[in-house]
Structures are given as structure tokens and as C-alpha cells.
Amino acid sequence: MIVRPRKEDHLVIGKYTGKVIVGVGLLMCIPLVTSIAFAEWDTAVDFIIAISACMVFGFGTQALCRTHKDLSWSHGLVVASGSWFFATALGALPHFLSGHAGSYLDTLFDVMSGYTTTGLYLLQDLDHVANGLNMWRHLLTYAGGQGIVVIALTFLFKGTAGAYKVYVGEGKDERLLPNVIQTARAIWLVSLTWLGLGTLFLGVRGMMLGQGPVRAFLQGLWVFMGAWSTGGFAPQSYNTFWFHDIGYEVICVVIFIAGSFNFAMHWAMWTGKREEIRKNVETISFFITLTVTTLVVTFFLAQANIYPDAMSLFRKVFYQLASAHTTTGFSTIYSRSFVTQWGPVGLIVTTIAMAIGASACSTGGGIKGIRMGVISKALVQDVRRMISPESSVIMEKYHHIKDTWLSDGLVRGAMTVTIAYLTLYGIGAIIGAMYGYPLEQAAFEMVSACSNTGLSCGITQPFMPDLLKVVYTLGMWLGRLEFMSVFALIGYGVAVVRGK
Amino acid sequence: MRNRLVPGMLLVTMLFALAAAPAMAADAPIPPNNPTSTQLVNTQNVPGDITKGLFWNGKTVTFHGEAIGEVMVRGDYAWIHLNDDAYMEKNVEEGATLAGYNSGMAIWVPAELTKQIDTYGDYKHEGTIVEITGVFNAACKEHGGDMDIHATSLRIIRPGHLVVDPIAPWKVWLALALIALAFGLWRLDRMTRNRISPHRGV
DSSP states (O other): OOOOHHHHHHHHHHHHHHHHHHHHHTTTTHHHHHHHHOOOHHHHHHHHHHHHHHHHHHHHHHHOOOOOOOHHHHHHHHHHHHHHHHHHHHHHOOOOOOOOOHHHHHHHHHOOOOOOOOTOOSSSHHHHHOOOHHHHHHHHHHHHHHHHHHHHOOOOOOOOHHHHHHHHHHTTOOOOOSHHHHHHHHHHHHHHHHHHHHHHHHHHHHTTTOOHHHHHHHHHHHHHHHHHTTOOOOOSTTGGGGGGHHHHHHHHHHHHHHHHOOOHHHHHHTTTTTTHHOOHHHHHHHHHHHHHHHHHHOOOOOHHHHHHHHHHHHHHHHHHHHHTTTTTTOSSSOOOHHIIHHHHHHHHHHHHHHOOOOOTSOOOSSSSSHHHHHHHHHHHHHHHHHHHHOOOOEEEEEEESEEEEOOOOHHHHHHHHHHHHHHHHHHHHHHHHHTTOOOHHHHHHHHHHTTTTTOOOOOOOOOOOOOHHHHHHHHHHHHHHTTHHHHHHHHHHHHHHHHO | HHHHHHHHHHHHHHHHHHHHHHHHHHHOOOOOOOOOOHHHOOOOSSSOOGGOBBTTTOOOEEEEEEEESOOOOTTTTEEEEEOOOOSSSSSSGOOOOOOOOOEEEEEEEEGGGGGGGOOOOOTTTTOOOOEEEEESSSSTTOOOOOOOOEEEEEEEEEEEEOOOOOOHHHHHHHHHHHHHHHHHHHHHHHHHHHOSSSOOOT
């Protein structure tokens, strides 16, 4: 029997969703200040409207949903996915008011892409958008990478046992510190330190490349946000191809690989446990799959004689593959070059790298390295069992912060989420193919959306079918929240309608 | 008197037409590139076969577009980016119809030539429209495999200009109404919180 949620359930969900949306409104003050600083008055008014709309929603729901009840697990999941839904709808206002979007659906696509750190976009004439709007695009992806609920936890929740349930609902389950609010603040401490250093390096490099100081540091900040969050947004339509510099690319690679690592590993490194990077199952899994995919594409493109020398070949292949594998989405080639220069093998291997994705509890998406590690270990365990005497007990363990013995439950959990991702990838690829796109291109684009990567082979366009925009938007949302929170929201909706 | 008036009016009309002619010519639509940036990226020698390379690779092309962003000078040469998209002559802030993404080409050009470019396109500027002639590289050996054009000549087709994005009055009214509503709800939230909840700041 489905139990219909009671009034108290609605109130607690409304109250905490309102808090998160107030956080989104406060976040918009940064692009507002940027617009004012650059005298972009029309854009500034757009942000005032959007901030006010967030405050109306946030204060309105908090005033209406007055309750002392704390969050349960199901509430936490619904608040997380519901907050993302409303944060997307309201966060899209500046995009829509700018006049650069073809429809509100396009703006929802862009904002969901930002929050989920995907990096696909439908905004048109990007090369003429205001600095304020560019700041918002990149801030969305930077904040989304840490988790918008993490922002609210950090600044707006003052110690509640239920906070952890919202935090988990956003696809994160690592407790770096005993208290979840402290954990959220620790995530911000790590991220802001990287922000300062990354922007400095990129800004200085930009000036060395011939950029003016303001533009170099502003673009350095935005490129950092796109890299660290593994978002892939860039201030120009040319993405990081704009800079034509191996030094800039190296800095970007360092930042987006670091951004793709688990926050728990960052915290271990931060607190002096340097050996964690060598021992962690996720980093081992990442470096193995990155090496294999890079070697395969390098071999095939060398055969096809696409690039003029070995250095160019390696530079292009490694950058795109590292970007794909960390689910960043930065590129130094044109979108259509994946089709016209890389061909089917390049497309398929890049798709595999995106599908595997980054680390759990990071800013990245995809199936995640830890699941690949667990499934690989389980496979090894099964093979060892087959070749060992029946009476022997074969155990496998993996290292992630601490050593953990492999259990059937753990493997089943990893397999369930992996199958869910593969199903989602498959459904989207078939829908794309039904619209007439070649299957490998449709698969590339859908995997890119659902793994929150953001590379495109040219299917994502402002004039692509609306249904495909909806499919990719839902794919980004499901992929980022790792299904459970969205399923909980759907279940909540069903319970409201059909519960007793 | 009448005999003088008619030739006089004709003369004035002719002078006006002559004065307006350059401006009218400047506003005449610029024909599309042949090849466009999209064609440069997409056209393969043998469709579907990457091993046969791109059709325009190594060929000399004449290409024009809006200079966008900035010039990045690297020694005697510089990078500029020319967009030959739907926003080349008029951008969204000036009322251009939305027509898809930006598209363009990276150009490696002697730095001296870029001094002719007065404006680079951004939110507040429509960039100078520039025509270059040079060799298209599908994967440039000199630049780490980047797709680019090495230009040997550059000429200005149309100078850039400032772009004004005026504030729409309805936006101001909407903003004021929402601010008032948000403030009212904030006050209501504070008042009801004080009245109902003993746990302030939860």
C-alpha cells in the first residue's frame, strides 16, 4: 500500500526547499555585482528580477511551511531533487531575460547543464553575452559541482540531524568530518583554496599569452570554475581552443583531474595522508582506463594520419580523453571534428571514457571509478574462486580511504547503479537514433549528457528536436543525482496522487 | 526662379545620394564565405572516411568574419578569431534574430596587420569585419594540431562599433514589484517565525 504523505511531510519538504532556493538567490548577487562593475545595466536588472523571484519563492515557502519536524531519509531525497528542479527553473531567468535563448526550455537545459556540471549549452551568440551572465553560467557550474545543497548546508542550515539526508540525496555520501555541516564547509575550504590558486595560474598564463589583465583574470576565474567543477563551460564558443597554448592546457588538465577526485581523497591529502592518491581504488581505476583509452585512440588516429606529428597527436588525444574521462567537457577541437577527424573509433572510445566517468563524491559524473573498481575486483574474485579448491575462502578488498572487504551487497549496489546508467545511456541513444542521427553519434551525445561531461559531436544545437532537449535535460539530472533522489521525487508525486 | 529651383533640388539630391552612398554600401549585407567555417571543418575528401582528410586542408582560402574577443600577440605574430556566423554584422543586443551557435576560425596572422582592427566583438561591441587570405590547416604542425588559417594578408571590410543594450522599462517595473513582494514575504517569515517557533534560526 502506498502511504499518502501527510501535511507535515509537505511542510518539512517545502521549508527546506525554500531554504535552498534562498541560497540560490544569494548566489546570484555575485553576477549582479559583476554586471554593475562592468556597467551592464540591462543584465543587472535581469539579475535583480531573478534574485527577487528566488526570494519570493524561498521566503514564501518558508512562511507557508512552518514546522519543527526534522527531515527523514525520504524527505532528504525529495528536498535534494526538488531543490534542483526549482533552482533550475528560477536560475534560468537571467538566461531567458538576456534574449540569447530560443525558448525557456533552452534555458532550463543550460541551467540544468550548469548545476549538473555537464557543460552542454543552447545559449546563442555566446561570444556577445554580458560578463554578468558569463559569471552566472560559470558560478552555476562551480556551485553545482560542490552541490547546491552543500551551499545551503554551509550557509543556511544551522545544525540539523536531517541535513545529512539532504546531503546524501544530492549524490554525496562522504563524511569528511563527524558533522555534515562541517563536511560541507570542508568541501568549500578545499574548493576555494583551489579557486584562488587556479585563477592565479590561469590569469598569469593568460597575460603571458597576450590577454589584458582584467580579461585574463576574469577568464582565468571562469575557466577554473569550468575545470574544477568538471563542468566544461567556457566564456567563448571556441572553448579552451581559444588560447592555443600547451601551458594553458596543462594547467586546465591539472585542475580538472584534481576536480574529478573524490572530496574524501582531497581531504585525506589535505590532512597529510599523501599515500592515499597511490592506493585509492578510484585513482588506480582512473589511471588504468585513461591510459587504455588514450592508447587506443592514439593508435587509430596515428594510423589515419590525422595529426602531423607525435606530439600534436598525443596533445590532442590526451586532452580530449582526459576531459572526457573526468567528465569535464573542455575541448581543443571543433565539435564536428569528433566526426570528421576522429571517426567512429575515436567517437566510441571517447564515449566509453565519458560513460565510466570520474570519482564518486566529486564534481564529476558517470558510472564512477569506485564502481568500476568494485566490479573489477568482484570479477577477479569470481575467477579466483573458479580456479581455487571448493573449500577455500576467497576474499578481495579494495582501498578507499580505508581498506574494505568486498561483500555481495557492495557488488550488487555497484552493479545496480551501473546497470541504471547503462540503461539510461541506451534509451537516450535509441531516441537520438530514432531522430535520424547515426547511432554512434547519438550514443556519444546521450552519454555526454547523462555522465555530465558536455562534449558534443554536433547533435546538441539550439534547433534540435525539443524532445531530445528534454531527454538530455532529464539525463543530466538523473545522472548527477544518481537516480535515487529523482526516483524518490517521482515516488513522492505518485504517493500524493494515489496514496491512502 | 523656378528654373533655378529644379536644378538646385536635383543637385542637392545628388549630393545627398553621393554622401549616403558609402554608408549604404557599408550597410549592404556581406555575402557568405566560400568556404564558410562550417564547411572548412566538415567537408571531407571522401565523406565518412577520416583517413582521406579534410577537403580544404593545405588550400589557400579567403575568409572574412567579425573579429571577436581580443588579439593575442605572440612575438611577431598574433592570434585573432573571426566569426562568420549569423551575428557577424549585428548581434543579439542589437536585435539580431537568433540563428544558432557562433562559428568561426582561428587565424594566425602577422601582428603588424592586426593594428588595422579597431574593435573586437563582445557584449558592448560589434567587432570589425575583417577579410584575410591564407592557408587552411586541418591540423597545424606549428600549433600542436590546432585547426587554423595562417594568414598572409588582411583587409578591413567594415569597422566595428559600440553596442548599446538599453534597459526595457517593463523589466524595471517587474523588478520593483518582485522586490516589494520578496520584502513583504521576508517580513512575514520573520514575524511568523518569532510567533510560532521557539527554535530561531533552525
